[in-house]
Amino acid sequence: MQARWLLALAGVLIVGAFVVTRTVDNRYVYFAAYGILQYVLLATAWNILGGYTGYVNFGTGAFFALGAYTSVFLIQAVQAPLVVLIVAGGLVSGLLGFGIGYLTLRLRGVFFSIATLALAVVLETMMVNWEYVGGAKGISIIRPSAGPLFTNYVQLLFVVMAALAMGAVAVAWFIEHSRIGRGFATIRDNEEAAECMGVPTLRLKLLATTVSGCLMGIAGAPFPYYITFVEPVSAFNLSYAVNSLAMPMVGGTTSWVGPIIGAVLLGTLQQLATVTISSELNLLIVGVVLVAFVVLAPEGILGLLRRGTRRTRA
Amino acid sequence: MFSLDLFLNALVAGVLLGGFYAAVSLGISIAFGLLDVVNIGHPIFVILGSYAAFVLNDAYGLDPLLSGVLFAPVFFLIGVVVYQVYYLSFERKGESPLRGLVFFFGLLFIIEVALLLKFGVDYRLIEAPYIGRSIHIGEVGIAFRLLVPCVVGLLMTLAITQFLSRTFYGRAIKGVAQDSLALRLMGIDPVRIKTIAFGLGIATASVAGALLIMISPVEPSIGRAYIGRVFAIAVLGGLGSIGGTLTAALILGIAESLTATFSGPSWSLAVSFGILLLVLAVRPAGLFGR
């Protein structure tokens, strides 16, 4: 029942986003909103693996950029439409997630994390060396026409990203409330006991890395049209990796709401702060907030709220 | 075109690079291999060491090696503090080590951004009389900026192995990984031993950082390029084996140098990652693991 209501709500929000484009005309608003929605999507994707199964991915930037570069390649090669870019980006990054998982997930969890950390550096090296997609200098991407429904392309991207973010949250919600999600949680709580209670842990972990990677690739797919100039340093920016794990950590990792809370809070904060302070200082704040939460409030804002209500009830 | 001269030069440069890589990986070998503390932030402490050497060299013309040694006690103290926070927040609670990973990742990020704020993205380098000189043996040239780091790296590795096998504290550090209960029964506090060992690991980063800035100019983000390298070396060498670390560092140094010579320097990063994945997939215990 709850599922139907949430789906309805998501639908209303997407239509709402569309309606907003009819009324608000400030381009910066869409630009900023897209950025926040992109983080909702990335944080949710990270959390499906990191929050539900407890395996930490430090390579969000790699999966995101792979989606973006898949788009660049397809735009260069065949001028593929946006829908195709999104599907392709998801497939390629999902495959990468599966591959890395397959190679490292039989071992202790730290090896997976280390591999993802190194992955970003290597993929960046490869893109720097690949002239066809711009190499180190980068490449300009020309946006197609916005079509009859939108006054400009950024508005269209905003609505698309709203739908994608909503879709990712829906995926997270369904996982969390299904047998698969409960299986994920047993892995997080005690992997050895999970195996002995009949949970096929390797298969579930692979599923999680694949779905998580796929959603990150989807997040990156529209990026070339959003930024219009793609180069390795911005596509592989470390801030994706830091934000996509800081946001769930701040919000709370055990529930689908956590990444949304974190993304909206940290995302908005950063959008506001870039206007007033330097972007480096901005990132420093995110780093400090991340470490503070990991050390002092490992269950995030949701955990703090829960503890608060428990205390008042008792 | 393959030429023997080119090959020999690359081989020698690789060996020299390997000695330096050993110095960079020592801290990981101690923390990850002996203490089971997965400090993925280690490379950023190396970069911090580079900047310390840079500042003293820039202001007073101090020799980088000297500042590397001078700063080692400071780095030791930083390591002590970091480990205490890690222990109190994660290890003591029996928290999953993965949250600890996030902690170290956060540290890496904070230090990197802080360096960026202070020094910007410009590459920094140092001056010393021996940098830029080289000796020639036949067709093979040996640059001092590679030779000195290699020699110092090897000496430091030797010193650490001697410390671990010959001194009381060294043996306690080796024991803490295998049997902390036995240590406790002997009246030694395992947490104290681990604190000392972790501090020692970070102290090596001070020297390794000074070596790094001798070899090439440094900017804040290159620390991340070393994450793949140091873990490839630590895993390939068999976790916790310092001798294995040295061999693995030489292997990686040679492999990277050959790749850089024959396929272009930008590909050398991919080598370490390839080795890391290969080892994890085929033989996770490393070449010299049990």
Next chain:
Amino acid sequence: MGEPLLRVENVVKRFGGFQALGGVSLEVQPGERFGLIGPNGSGKTTLINCISGTLRNDEGRIFFRGQDITALPAHRRTWRGIARTFQIPRPFGTMTVLENLRVTLEYAARERARAGDPAVEAMEILAGVGLDPKAGAISGLLTQIEMRKLELARAMAAKPALLISDEAMAGLSSSEVDELLEILLRLNAAGTTVIMIEHIMRAVMRFSERIAVLDAGEKIAEGPPDKVVSDRAVERAYLGE
């Protein structure tokens, strides 16, 4: 005698240079109550780790219902009907007691014993061990005896043909030991084969129909409880010489 439920053939397990099991063989019949004893470090837990699939044995083979399961991962052995408890309880700590059982019912029992609503079934099992008042409690916050009961209840939720109980009673009071014994006896009466590893001799002697004794990774005796206790080798292993 018919085909044994479990047949362990010459199982060897090494950790580095240390040989924890040196070629252990044993058979457990369907419906049997089997005791496994031995001094600390004799390899009991290693043996059941090998049987349940938590560890892989280096040599030898393990058969369950006549089929070779040596190469199967732990979860597949659970699907076939082997369940275990852990010596140090390992609950799914962020879940409630009920959820611990429910997820086990969903994954372990699978098509082998699919019945009704898993939540209802989980409640029945909890009631059986007297843990139903705690169904909604977060399992990580239970007391020792409650955790032991949860370990047992969760293993029972796997609907096993063979349940292996690894020192479920260590550190409990004697009335609590009786309580757990009662639960295991009832489970066995309902048709489940039970292997009990225990240090508390009173419990093993009362429970087991047959006992095997491990010492330094070797089986040194096997037989009915009274025969085994009077065995010279067993005496030597326990008391030393």
